Amino acid sequence: MKTLIKDTxxxxxxxxVKEVSIAVDGQRIAAVGDVPENFSADTVIDGKNHLxxxxxxxxxxxxxxTLLRSYADDMNLMDWLQNKIWPIEAKMRKDDIYWGAMLAAVEMVRTGTTTFADMYGDMEKVAEMTIxxxxxxxxxxxIIGVAPNGEQAFEENKTLFKDFHGAADGRITVMFGPHAPYTCPPDFLRRVAEAAKERKAEVHIHLAETKGEVENCLKEHGKxxxxxxxxxxxxxxxxLSAHSVWLNDDDIALMKKYHVRAAHNPGSNMKLASGIAPVPKLLKAGVCTALGTDGxxxxxxxxxxxEVRLAALLHKVDALDPLAVPAGEALKMGTExxxxAxxxxxxxxxxxxALxxxxxxxxxxxxxxxxxxLVSLLVYSAPSHSVDTVMVDGKLLMxxxxxxxxxxxxxxxxAEKCAKRITQ
Amino acid sequence: MKTLIKDTxxxxxxxxVKEVSIAVDGQRIAAVGDVPENFSADTVIDGKNHLxxxxxxxxxxxxxxTLLRSYADDMNLMDWLQNKIWPIEAKMRKDDIYWGAMLAAVEMVRTGTTTFADMYGDMEKVAEMTIxxxxxxxxxxxIIGVAPNGEQAFEENKTLFKDFHGAADGRITVMFGPHAPYTCPPDFLRRVAEAAKERKAEVHIHLAETKGEVENCLKEHGKxxxxxxxxxxxxxxxxLSAHSVWLNDDDIALMKKYHVRAAHNPGSNMKLASGIAPVPKLLKAGVCTALGTDGxxxxxxxxxxxEVRLAALLHKVDALDPLAVPAGEALKMGTExxxxAxxxxxxxxxxxxALxxxxxxxxxxxxxxxxxxLVSLLVYSAPSHSVDTVMVDGKLLMxxxxxxxxxxxxxxxxAEKCAKRITQ
Structure with missing residues (x-):
């Protein structure tokens, strides 16, 4: 399958930013700009007036x-988790996970997301959505190590890896997902690390999201x-370290040493009042800093x-420096x-x-x-829904x-039906 | 002209939030919910699945x-103003002002803005757009009092008031627009205040936008x-006080005493790294705090x-309080x-x-x-372009x-043509 995106x-x-044609052959980009004359495309997409x-x-x-979108907002964190989110999550069945993920897929494609890193339960249903x-x-x-189903979740992660790592022509990667240091005791984390190493799998974990988490960790573990x-x-x-808001210089040095990648979530950190991550410092230190939405x-x-826009705006005002995270750098955080990461x-x-x-x-x-x-227009002005064409792995999704x-x-x-059922 | 918005x-x-029908008679809302049976509408709008x-x-x-959108970004304030914005503004003619304003009108209507408070030059062209x-x-x-055209601009403001205050069936109001304390000396401001009082006009002015402005004002005027x-x-x-970022308790007391209304501009304050206005404090003090985009x-x-979304998010993370500005309050800042204000x-x-x-x-x-x-969905999730119908003064603009x-x-x-000409 060959596709030519013409004159975009x-x-x-x-x-x-340049006007080019982009040739795609199979899963990969065959040319950007210098398309061979004999490139015969099965599909041609007119790129005029597109970026x-x-x-x-x-x-x-x-x-x-997504099934819990707008179910509970503007609450204190523990009240929100304990009285709203966790009781409903406990009611979610496999088909809820599936339709919630499918709803997410529609939104992601329509707003230009091509890759997502996910952590949740019943992940084979999310794999199904991905496929x-x-x-x-x-x-x-x-995996919440301290939960009654902690061991089971750990086993499910191993099964997920076995069944889906590298699946869908390589579109699916599986990581291990120990939730956080405050929900997984050190010995549990050691076992997860071993299981991951055995499989050459990586780890996706929430780290240093709130000030309280770091304070408790210091109190309990001295680290x-x-x-x-x-x-x-x-x-x-x-x-892949989600959030990474409350960091000292030693933490940043560790991130650099072990090539930890940060997934910065400005929207979620703002809404939950978690704090402002030291993103300009991370970027300066050479820590790979990406962006996420959180749930x-x-x-x-x-x-x-x-999120790209928020990353560009939030760190300027936090540092009182209009050059803190320029538009082009924010866009790279969201892409490259x-x-x-x-x-x-x-x-x-x-x-x-490239893929x-x-x-x-x-x-x-x-x-x-x-x-x-055009980069300024995209990062500071454009509506997200001006995306009209999306390709992943060489195939058109929109x-x-x-x-x-x-x-x-x-x-x-x-999705609306599932949401009603679980909240009734 | 009677319009019925049915079942929205x-x-x-x-x-x-309730399902209602809304009856509109002339410029005003005739009923929300209890529409009289004999209300015979010229136009019926189906409100199903709408908010x-x-x-x-x-x-x-x-x-x-709007003509300068993306012309110069990610620069330090004075470099940006002196080397980019002001030289181009000096080249703008009346037809540039008109087409820039018309471009703004398209964007405002498409994203649900029905009223705008504007301050610029050649404002009769903006009045034309409004009409x-x-x-x-x-x-x-x-009005930049210290500029060579300061007196002329002052006169133009008086003419604008005479020609357009109350025009377009009352859709146009005219205020006086002394730019800021650092561009208008005290004696000049006294004369503007007198001219405004004579006409019972109000004043739209930039106040306390940056830390430097406040420091200089204290140094120069002791206030x-x-x-x-x-x-x-x-x-x-x-x-109507634009920005109002750097405020002490005495300032807030003055705002309350004189019923000063703040126009908070979170997006602009973030992008220009001006600072974070003490919005929760203003709201708590009972100062009317509205929202604006700036240019x-x-x-x-x-x-x-x-801006509504940014107001809801920014003050939560600034105060580390997830209840700082709840969704409903942010929406009121943008509307009521x-x-x-x-x-x-x-x-x-x-x-x-109501109108x-x-x-x-x-x-x-x-x-x-x-x-x-639905309020959470609107404030935290919805795309701005999901607006599909806009009415002002009882007339449909979209x-x-x-x-x-x-x-x-x-x-x-x-607009594209004007933008090219002034930047060549």
């Missing part, structure tokens, strides 16, 4: 939580969450362009750094040989006018606004 | 700056900007739902408080007798699913996505 403006790996970027990467989410939707998924079974992760061997596995009960959407190789860049995960924005409309700087793999009407209907 | 969900003044809110109020913008678009405009001639405004008589006029060279769009009486509420400025969101789509709490008063294609074309 495109954001290139060096940050420049192409590498697909957005949601480096931390809980897709099936059906055509998205790229980095899946981990969320910060990152210090504890080093001790338990988790950092040896390759770690939709703490965001409340999966709009990655919104995202692909690196979730461990997808050769992705996140529009260049020859063909490509998003096209239709630049017709007031927010895209006038067109002095073309000129039309979804190719998902039945949106059925999914909205089924 | 609606956000009512007490914050509750009605009072129109969004942009309490501080510079509409014609043609059907929007409600609160217009001030921006904060608000203290200086009291001394010059500006506060006696009724003041599109410091935002870079006119999307008021984005906005109408009060810009001095439009009987507006900003869906209730009998019929109404916006309908189409709730079909993943970000609106499932539907537990119906089911179709603009009724503006020729979008022509406007995008002309």
């Amino acid at each position: 403006m495109a954001v290139l790996p060096d940050g420049s 192409a970027i590498p697909g957005l990467v949601n480096a931390h989410t809980h897709a099936s939580m 059906e939707s055509g998205l790229r998924g980095v899946l981990a079974r969320g 910060t969450p990152f210090g504890l992760m080093e001790e338990t061997g988790i950092l040896d596995c390759g770690v 939709t009960s703490s965001n409340n959407n999966l709009d990655m362009l919104e 750094y995202g692909a690196e 979730v461990g997808v190789k050769d992705a996140g860049k529009l260049e020859k040989g 063909a995960d490509i998003v096209l924005y239709n630049m017709h409309g007031p927010e895209w006018t006038p067109k002095f700087d 073309e000129k606004g039309e979804l190719k793999t998902l039945d949106e009407e059925k999914i909205l209907f089924e | 969900m609606a956000v009512l003044p007490d914050g509750s 009605a809110i009072p129109g969004l109020v942009n309490a501080h913008t510079h509409a014609s700056m 043609e678009s059907g929007l409600r405009g609160v217009l001030a001639r921006g 904060t900007p608000f203290g200086l405004m009291e001394e010059t008589g500006i506060l006696d006029c009724g003041v 599109t060279s410091s935002n870079n769009n006119l999307d008021m739902l984005e 408080y906005g109408a009060e 810009v001095g439009v009486k009987d507006a900003g509420k869906l209730e009998k007798g 019929a400025d109404i916006v309908l969101y189409n709730m079909h789509g993943p970000e609106w699913t499932p539907k537990f709490d 119906e089911k996505g179709e603009l009724k008063t503006l020729d979008e294609e022509k406007i995008l074309f002309e």
Whole structure:
């Protein structure tokens, strides 16, 4: 299958924007700009008045939580978790997980996300969504070590790895998902680290999300969450660290040493009042810093362009420095750094040989006018829904606004039905 | 002209959401909920699966700056103003102001803004846009007292008041627009205050936007900007105070005493790294606090739902309090408080007798699913472009996505042309 995206403006790996044609052969980009004359495409997409970027990467989410969108907001964290979220999650069955994930898939494709890193229960249903939707998924079974089902969840993560790691032509990667240091005791984490190492799997974990978490960790273990992760061997596995808000210089040095990748979640951190991560410091230290939405009960959407915009805006005002995170750097956090963070190789860049995960924005409309700087327009002004074409692994998931793999009407209907049932 | 919006969900003044029909007779809402049986509508709008809110109020913008969108971003403030913005603004002619304002009008209508408070030059062209678009405009001639054209601008503001205050069936209000304490000396401000009082006009002014401004004001005048405004008589006029970021308790007491209304601009304050306004404190003190986008060279769009969302998110993380500005309060800042802030009486509420400025969101789509709490969905999740119907003063400016008063294609074309000319 060969596709030619013709005459589109495109954001290139060096940050420049040029008019090019992009040739896609199979799963990969065959050419950006210098398309061989004999390239005979099965499908040609008119890129005029469009902006192409590498697909957005949601480096931390809980897709099936879409079912809880708007169920409980504006509450204190523990009240919210204990009295609202956890009781409902306990009622979720496999088909809820599936339809919640499918609802997430519709939203992700429509807003230009091509890869997502997920952590939740019943992950084989999220794998099913990944296979059906055509998205790229980095899946981990969320494991709460202290919960009654902790051991079972650990086993399920091993099974998930066995059944799905590398599945769907390599679109699925499986990581281990110990939830957090405050829900998984050190010995449990040591066992997870061993299981991950045996399989050469990586680890997706929440670290240093709130000030209280770090204070308790210091009190209980005499170490910060990152210090504890080093001790338990988790950092040896390759770690995707969600949130990473409350960090000292030693933590940042550990992140750098072990090539920990941070999944920064500005929307969730703002809404839950968790704090402002030291993102300019992380970037300066050379820590790979990507972006995520977190689940939709703490965001409340999966709009990655919104996260890119928030990352660009929040750190400017926090540092009182209008150059803190420039537009181009924020966009890289949502694309190139995202692909690196979730461990997808050769992705996140529009260049020859890269995986063909490509998003096209239709630049017709007031927010895209006038067109002095297309990266600025995208990061600071554009509506997320101006995405109209989405390709993952060389296959079109949306073309000129039309979804190719998902039945949106059925999914909205089924998701609404599931949401009603679990909250009744 | 009578319009019936049938069977819509609606956000009512007490914050509750109910399914109602809304009857509009002439400029005003005739009924919300209990529509008389003999109400015979000329136009019926099907409100099913829609959410009605009072129109969004942009309490501080510079509409014609749309022409400079993406022209210069990610720069230090004075470098940006002196080397990029001011030289280009100097080249803007009347037709640039007009087409820039028309571009702004398209964006405002499409994203649900019904009223805007504007400050710029050649404001009779913005009045023209207001008349043609059907929007409600609160217009001030921006006056830089220290500039060579300061006296001329002051005169133009008087002419603007004479020619347009109360025009377009009352849709246009004119204020005086002294730019800021650091661009208008105290004696100049005294003369502006007198001219405003003579006419019973109010004042729209930038106050306490940056830390440096406040420090310089203290050094030069021994007073904060608000203290200086009291001394010059500006506060006696009724003041719409843009930004209002760096405030001490005395400033807040002055705002309360003189019923100063704050136009908070979270997007601009974040992008320009101006600082975080003490919004929870202002709200608690009972200071009317509305929202604005500022101009599109410091935002870079006119999307008021984005400002509502930013207001809800930013102050939570700043205060480390997830209840700091709840969704419902943020929405009021963008609607009811906005109408009060810009001095439009009987507006900003869906209730009998209020001006019929109404916006309908189409709730079909993943970000609106499932539907537990419609205010949460709107404030934290919805795409701004799910607005599909906009009414101002009882007249439809957009119906089911179709603009009724503006020729979008022509406007995008002309605006792009103007933008090219002034930057060449």
